Amino acid sequence: MPTVGLCACSTVGTSQQHTIKRETALVNIYVGNLAYQTTEEDLKTAFASFGEVSTVNLIKDRYTGQSKGFAFVEMASNSEADAAIKGLNQQPLDGRVVTVNQAKPRSDSRPSRSGGGGGGGGRY
DSSP: OOEEEEEOOSSTTOOEEEEEOOOOOOEEEEEESOOTTOOHHHHHHHHHTTSOEEEEEEEEOTTTOOEEEEEEEEESOHHHHHHHHHHHTTOEETTEEOEEEEOOOOOSOSOOOSOOOOOOOOOO
């Protein structure tokens, strides 16, 4: 979200107001061992007591729509995310003890699903 502030621009001796974009990196949190009935709203409620929740992404099976038992929650600040991790890790949520930690960045080492083996070819 852009904020307005004073800057030291090239015009010496005058203060001008400019819109200064302040990048706020969201903290991505992994939540595992979720009960299948846990909803995104349940997670938002649980995490909101520790700070501002930006997004909740409950991972679901693409064909059945059923939860896969894990989610990612993004919070606005490191201190809020750390408090949520400490406060919710290994605590019960909807009857299951959940695992909560900072999400690891996705690696690009996943095997590609494109292509595949060719045919056997002709025999001589």
